[in-house]
Amino acid sequence: MIATNLMGCTDALVVTWADDTTSQFSTIWLRDNCPSGLHPETHERLFDLLAIDETPVLISVELEGNIAVLGYADGHSSRMPISLIAAHRPGQPADDAGDVAVKLWRADQGAVNIVRHAAAPILLDDFALKDWMEDTAAYGITIIDHLQDHTDAGVKIAERIGFLRTTNFGTTFEVVNKPDPNNLAYTSIALPLHTDLPNQEVPPGYQFLHCLANEATGGGSLFADGFAMAEDLRAEDPDAFSMLCDIAIPFRFHDDNADIRVHKPVITLGSKGEVIEIRYNAHLAGIFDMSAEIIPAYYRAYRAYMTKTRDLKYRYILKLRAGEMVVFDNRRVLHGRDSFDPSTGFRHLNGCYVDRGEFFSRLRLLSCKIDVANVL
Numbered sequence: 001m002i003a004t005n006l007m008g009c010t011d012a013l014v015v016t017w018a019d020d021t022t023s024q025f026s027t028i029w030l031r032d033n034c035p036s037g038l039h040p041e042t043h044e045r046l047f048d049l050l051a052i053d054e055t056p057v058l059i060s061v062e063l064e065g066n067i068a069v070l071g072y073a074d075g076h077s078s079r080m081p082i083s084l085i086a087a088h089r090p091g092q093p094a095d096d097a098g099d100v101a102v103k104l105w106r107a108d109q110g111a112v113n114i115v116r117h118a119a120a121p122i123l124l125d126d127f128a129l130k131d132w133m134e135d136t137a138a139y140g141i142t143i144i145d146h147l148q149d150h151t152d153a154g155v156k157i158a159e160r161i162g163f164l165r166t167t168n169f170g171t172t173f174e175v176v177n178k179p180d181p182n183n184l185a186y187t188s189i190a191l192p193l194h195t196d197l198p199n200q201e202v203p204p205g206y207q208f209l210h211c212l213a214n215e216a217t218g219g220g221s222l223f224a225d226g227f228a229m230a231e232d233l234r235a236e237d238p239d240a241f242s243m244l245c246d247i248a249i250p251f252r253f254h255d256d257n258a259d260i261r262v263h264k265p266v267i268t269l270g271s272k273g274e275v276i277e278i279r280y281n282a283h284l285a286g287i288f289d290m291s292a293e294i295i296p297a298y299y300r301a302y303r304a305y306m307t308k309t310r311d312l313k314y315r316y317i318l319k320l321r322a323g324e325m326v327v328f329d330n331r332r333v334l335h336g337r338d339s340f341d342p343s344t345g346f347r348h349l350n351g352c353y354v355d356r357g358e359f360f361s362r363l364r365l366l367s368c369k370i371d372v373a374n375v376l
Contacts, residue, residue, distance in 0.1 A: 001018065001019075001082075001086040002017065002082075003016065003018075003063060003068070003082045003085075003086070004016050004018055005063070006061045006062070006063045006068055007061065008058045008059075008061035008070070009058065010027075010057050010058060010059075011026060011027050011055050011056075011057070011058070012024050012025060012026050012027060013025045013027070013030060013058065013061065013068070013070065015068075015082075015085060015086075017086075023089045023090060024090065025085065026055075027055060027056040027057070027058050028052075028054065028055060030056075030070060030078065030080065031047075031052055031056050031072070031076070032047065032049055033084070033088070034047065034076075034078040034080065035078075035079065035081070035084070036078065036079075052074065052076075053074070056072050056073070056074065056076075057072060057073035057074075058070060058071070058072060058073075059071050059073050066081060066083065067079050068080045068081075068082060068085060096364070097363060097364045097367035097368070098137075098360035098361075098363050100137035100138050100363075101138060102138065102140075102227060102274075103138045103139050104225055104228040105139060106225065106228055106313055106314050107312060107313050107314055107315050107316060108313070110316075111223075111316035111317060114139075114141060114142065114143050114316065114318075115135045115139060115143070116143045116144070116145055117131070117142060117143075117144050117145075118144070118145060118146050119145065119146050119147045119148075119153070119157060119325075122144065122157055122160060123156060123157065126366055126369060126370065129160055130363065130366040130367065130370060132144070133161070133359065133363050133366070134363070136327055136329070137359070137360075140225060140227070140328055140329040140332040140333040141225075141316075141326065141327070141329070141333050142326075142327050143324055143326050143327075144157060144324070144325045144327060145325075147210060147323050147324070147325055148323075149322065149323065150212075151210070151212065153325075154210030154325045154350055154351075154352070155172060155208075155210075155350075157208065157325065157327075158206075158208045158352050158353075161206075161358055161359055161362045162354060162358035162359070162361065162362050163354070163355075163358055164353065164354060165204045165205070165352075165355045165358075167200070167204065167353065168253070168260060171352065172350060172351065172352045173350075173351045173352070174348065174349075174350055174351075175348070175349035175350070175351055176346075176347065176348050176349075188216075188339060188340050188341070188347075189339050190336070190337060190339040191336045191337040192282065192309065192310075192336050193222055193223075193224050193280075193309040193315075193334035193335065193336040194280060194281040194282065194284075194334055194335070195226070195278055195279060195280050195330055195331065195334055195335075196281070196330050196335075196353075197253070197330075198251040198262075198279035198280065198281045198284055198285075199251040199252050199253045199260045199261055199284050200262065202355070203277075203279065203330060203331055204330050204331075204354075204355060205329065205330060205331060205354060205355040205356035205357070205358075205359055206327060206328065206329055206330065206353065206354045206355075207327070207328055207329075207335075207351060207352075207353050208325060208326075208352050208353070208354070209221075209320070209325060209326050209327075209349050209350075209351045210324075210325040210350045210351070211321060211322055211323070211324050211326075211348075211349055212322055212348040212349065212350060213345075213346045213347060213348040214319060214320055214345075215345025215346050215347065216340040216341055216342055216344045216346065216347045217340060217341045217344040217345070218338050218340035218341055219319065219337060219338060219339075219340030219347045220317050220318065220319045220337070220338040221317070221318055221320055221326065221335065221336075221337055221338075222315055222316070222317055222335060222336035222337060222338070223315070223316040223318075223326075223328065223333055223334070223335050223336075224309060224314040224315050224316070224333070224334045225314065225334075226275075226278035226280065226332050226333060226334045227275045227278070227332050228314065229309065229314055229334075230244075230267050230275045230278060230305070231275065233304060233308065237301075237304055239297075239301070240300065240301035240304045240305070241301075243298055243301040244266040244267045245266075245267045245268070245269055246265065247265060247290055247294065247298055248263040248265050249263065249266065249285060249286070249288055249290075249302075250263050250285070250286030250287065250289060251264065251279065251284050251285060251286060252284060252286045261286065264279055266278065266279055266280055266302070266305060267305075276331075277332070278332060278334065280305065280309070280334060282306065309334060317338075320349070330353065
């Protein structure tokens with residue numbers, strides 16, 4: 001935005017913009033964000049907020065081109081780019097390429113309409129990588145096809161984003177029917193809809209499941225948008241929704257090598273009241289330990305969300321084929337599996353995780369790189 005006028009008060013700067021709107025910036029905010037207070041190379045803040053008065057006194061204001069020159073009673077002078085001030089107007093969060101609008105979905109959208117991308121462009125081209133990541137962030141799920149027939153093929157896609165998340169199951173994991181399993185995923189029984197590892201302090205973000213073989217009878221994959229179910233619950237039963245947001249329950253995984261547990265709510269809200277995380281896994285939920293008077297109402301709320309996970313109106317059902325990889329936000333999209341008969345054929349998926357932080361960091365860097373390329 002273009003500033004047409006600056007007016008200084010003792011405790012604030014008032015900026016008039018080209019559209020005749022105004023913004024007011026307190027002097028404590030201006031001093032805290034003065035470019036001189038940042039390290040010139042790392043851009044980390046060095047400024048000591050307690051080294052100045054709580055209300056710095058502004059005594060002079062000048063507009064030099066696109067720079068606001070501000071003088072203070074304590075002798076400090078600031079040169080603040082108007083672009084910096086405009087990008088951080090009070091009450092308006094700064095633009096963030098990682099802030100991708102969420103698009104809720106239900107079964108009526110159809111599993112055949114899950115957005116698909118080819119593997120090769122994602123591996124070779126940053127534009128294709130960014131397009132796929134934006135779709136995955138918006139819908140919480142995409143399918144990548146035409147992967148090569150080896151376990152590293154899906155991992156290489158994940159590594160285009162950043163570091164893989166290591167858990168107690170390793171950095172990668174093989175989803176096959178095997179003896180002495182330590183997780184139900186390694187059996188042939190049906191798995192109801194769930195999120196992975198809700199027992200972790202921060203559950204893994206994006207999950208990558210690369211299908212290498214799916215020849216057995218059965219074994220269809222189930223997916224549902226946990227955010228859509230939560231929003232429908234909010235509309236239909238606000239009390240149940242609030243209880244699932246407010247009350248933490250125990251989640252636990254344990255075997256011979258690990259005992260990982262945490263207390264967290266099923267639904268987590270963001271700063272604007274929006275749903276930002278679902279932790280739902282009936283197999284890893286511990287024994288509820290809230291106060292006795294709350295237990296009946298909590299079970300009613302928990303069962304209300306559980307009922308939605310069984311409702312076909314929310315489910316995508318598809319059978320992954322060799323060479324396909326489904327990628328989904330594990331903290332949003334619930335997944336499950338129909339049972340399968342291992343005597344009729346081999347079923348083999350290779351999986352890994354990339355945390356949300358890595359994912360959105362890469363998306364921001366790609367957006368910046370592509371914006372610069374478009375300008376040039």
